[in-house]
Amino acid sequence: MRLLLMSDTHLPKRAKALPAPLLDEIPDADLVVHAGDWVDAATLDLLESRSRRLLAVHGNNDGPELRARLPEIARAELGGLRFGVIHETGPAQGREARCAARFPDLDVLVFGHSHIPWDTTAPGGLRLLNPGSPTDRRRQPYCTYLTATAAGGRLTDVVLHRLPPR
Structure with a gap:
């Protein structure tokens, strides 16, 4: 199962549209994951219409319309792995232990909020992934997103994609 992970799109506040290289990846993904801070419902509509599964x-930063359509925490079994998605996980210091204690039933937790790409494994094996932001790099050198493969109870081919400057 090919996964496309993104977060913190902040449209149209930070950019007018999702970058073309990211949009080009959507049809190849079996599942698109978005870890919050959409800002506009049009981006949600776009991803719902273009992705096989979301x-x-x-x-x-998401208002009442998006909060009515999306949960705070989402879970799914994908390729034999238990995934969770949440926007905020708190400060970077202590994140692994805090998330492992809060989500003992997960294998992989995708999160956003910081706009900082993150890929670590907590004691006990919880994999934490933050794809960064494809539209608002903040203090990062690049806007980013992640792709990965989930199959046979393993997460492989985790790749951080750097987007060209706007």
Whole structure:
């Protein structure tokens, strides 16, 4: 199962549209994951219409319309792995232990909020992934998103994609 992970799109506040390289990847993904901070419902509509399957949550910058359509936490079994998606996980310091204690039933937790790409494994084996942001790099050198493969109870081919400057 090919996964496409993104977060913190902040449209149209930070950019007018999702970058073309990211949009080009959507048809190849079996599942698109968005870890919140959409800002506009049009981006949700776009991903719902273009993706085979969408697993998504709302973020702290999402208003009532998006909060009515999206949960705070989403879960799914994908390729033999138990996935969770949430927007905020708190400060970077202590994140692994905090998330492992909060989500003992997960194998992989996708999160957003910081706009900082993250890929670590907590004691006990919980994999934490943050794809960064494809539209608002903040203090990062690039806008980013992730792709990965989930199959046979393993997460492989985790790749951080750097987007060209706008």
